[in-house]
Amino acid sequence: MIKRFAIYGILVAVAAISLQLIQYKLLIINHSIELYSGVLALIFTITGIYAGQRLTRKKEVVIEKLVYATPEPIMTSFPIEVDEQLREKLGISKREFEILELMSHGHSNQEIADKLFVSVSTVKTHTSNIFLKLDVKRRTAAVKKAQDLNLIA
Amino acid sequence: MIKRFAIYGILVAVAAISLQLIQYKLLIINHSIELYSGVLALIFTITGIYAGQRLTRKKEVVIEKLVYATPEPIMTSFPIEVDEQLREKLGISKREFEILELMSHGHSNQEIADKLFVSVSTVKTHTSNIFLKLDVKRRTAAVKKAQDLNLIA
DNA sequence: AAACCTTTCATACCAAAGTATGAATTTTGG
DNA sequence: CCAAAATTCATACTTTGGTATGAAAGGTTT
Numbered sequence: 001m002i003k004r005f006a007i008y009g010i011l012v013a014v015a016a017i018s019l020q021l022i023q024y025k026l027l028i029i030n031h032s033i034e035l036y037s038g039v040l041a042l043i044f045t046i047t048g049i050y051a052g053q054r055l056t057r058k059k060e061v062v063i064e065k066l067v068y069a070t071p072e073p074i075m076t077s078f079p080i081e082v083d084e085q086l087r088e089k090l091g092i093s094k095r096e097f098e099i100l101e102l103m104s105h106g107h108s109n110q111e112i113a114d115k116l117f118v119s120v121s122t123v124k125t126h127t128s129n130i131f132l133k134l135d136v137k138r139r140t141a142a143v144k145k146a147q148d149l150n151l152i153a
Numbered sequence: 154m155i156k157r158f159a160i161y162g163i164l165v166a167v168a169a170i171s172l173q174l175i176q177y178k179l180l181i182i183n184h185s186i187e188l189y190s191g192v193l194a195l196i197f198t199i200t201g202i203y204a205g206q207r208l209t210r211k212k213e214v215v216i217e218k219l220v221y222a223t224p225e226p227i228m229t230s231f232p233i234e235v236d237e238q239l240r241e242k243l244g245i246s247k248r249e250f251e252i253l254e255l256m257s258h259g260h261s262n263q264e265i266a267d268k269l270f271v272s273v274s275t276v277k278t279h280t281s282n283i284f285l286k287l288d289v290k291r292r293t294a295a296v297k298k299a300q301d302l303n304l305i306a
Numbered sequence: 307a308a309a310c311c312t313t314t315c316a317t318a319c320c321a322a323a324g325t326a327t328g329a330a331t332t333t334t335g336g
Numbered sequence: 337c338c339a340a341a342a343t344t345c346a347t348a349c350t351t352t353g354g355t356a357t358g359a360a361a362g363g364t365t366t
Contacts, residue, residue, distance in 0.1 A: 093342060106294030109323070120322095121345050128324065138352085139323075140292055141259030246312060262353070274315050281354065291322085292353075 086151050092133050097151075099126045104143040104152050239304050245286050250304075252279045257296040257305050 087097050102112045109123045116123070127139065136142045146152045240250050255265045262276045269276070280292065289295045299305045 095343065103293065104297065106289065106291060106297040108291060118343085119345055121347085122343075124324070125344080128326090131324080136259065137324085138259060138261060140256065140296065143293065143296070144257065144259040248313065271313085272315055274317085275313075277354070278314080281356090284354080290354085 083151060086149060090133050090149075090151070092130065092151075096126050096130050096133075099123060100130055100142065100146055101152055103127065103130075103139050104146065236304060239302060243286050243304070245283065245304075249279050249283050249286070252276060253283055253295065253299055254305055256280065256283075256292050257299065 083097075087094075092100070098116070099112055102115060107115070109120050109127065113120045113123045127142075131137060131139075131142055134142050134145050136145055143152075240247075245253070251269070252265055255268060260268070262273050262280065266273045266276045280295075284290060284292075284295055287295050287298050289298055296305075
């Protein structure tokens with residue numbers, strides 16, 4: 001890598017000297033400093049691009065694969081009372097609330113049924129009642145509304 | 154990408170014009186064409202390196218690394234860019250992200266289709282791809298995971 | 307030009323979600 | 337104790353969601 005820097009530096013120097021050697025000729029011929037600037041800019045832009053590619057090539061890129069570990073429900077001091085009041089105001093029972101939480105974790109009715117040791121029928125009944133009480137038509141909307149109401153986290 | 158070329162082109166033009174405006178002053182003061190050449194070379198070399206890095210794809214050696222995402226994310230001054238980076242890291246396209254957001258608002262596939270003026274088939278295709286990329290099986294789980302990853306609000 | 311990605315759409319089929327209805331327990335509050 | 341609410345479950349049915357597959361159009365990259 002250091003060798004490359006050295007080589008590149010020498011090349012730049014050579015190029016610069018060469019250009020400066022021919023610059024007077026150009027100036028004498030037609031005073032075209034604009035042309036000279038353009039040529040200089042072009043050459044060094046290209047050189048720069050080349051250098052940039054040289055220096056950044058074959059760079060190892062570590063792509064991190066994100067894996068989310070489902071966190072345990074966060075236990076704060078007293079959010080329970082707030083939730084409780086709102087829950088009761090909405091007429092949602094404790095069991096329904098439990099199901100609502102599991103629903104918000106992305107579980108299917110079958111998974112909820114398994115976790116609570118009840119049948120899928122039971123879960124469906126509860127979810128339907130939850131939808132009525134939250135005035136929504138789908139579980140996704142129920143979760144959104146419950147979150148917006150701060151009923152769930 | 155085309156936009157980047159345009160912006161780069163404009164910048165080069167501006168730089169060139171600026172340099173040409175000051176060139177006469179420099180020449181009058183001390184005839185230091187050498188200095189002028191050096192500055193020009195340096196500026197355009199740097200510009201070239203920058204352009205080269207911008208415009209070339211790194212040939213990358215992909216090393217997958219498992220990282221457990223922390224619930225509390227990286228807070229920077231521009232959370233939009235974080236979202237963008239994460240979105241691209243997950244390989245989720247802009248359109249898919251759009252649909253993911255609408256999904257998180259509790260909308261059905263039909264409603265999303267209506268909002269985006271596309272067919273339900275299209276929405277289904279997108280959602281399926283989203284589920285693959287988020288490694289989930291249901292929309293509720295997709296929303297939960299996207300929230301946990303701070304991909305969406 | 308060829309390869310590739312994104313977006314779009316369709317069709318068909320299977321799985322899950324949601325509705326409606328009715329009913330049997332258990333719990334709870336007056 | 338008794339009525340009301342809560343929890344449980346089933347069956348049948350409709351709707352929505354999700355998978356698989358193939359395909360076409362437009363833009364980008366090589």
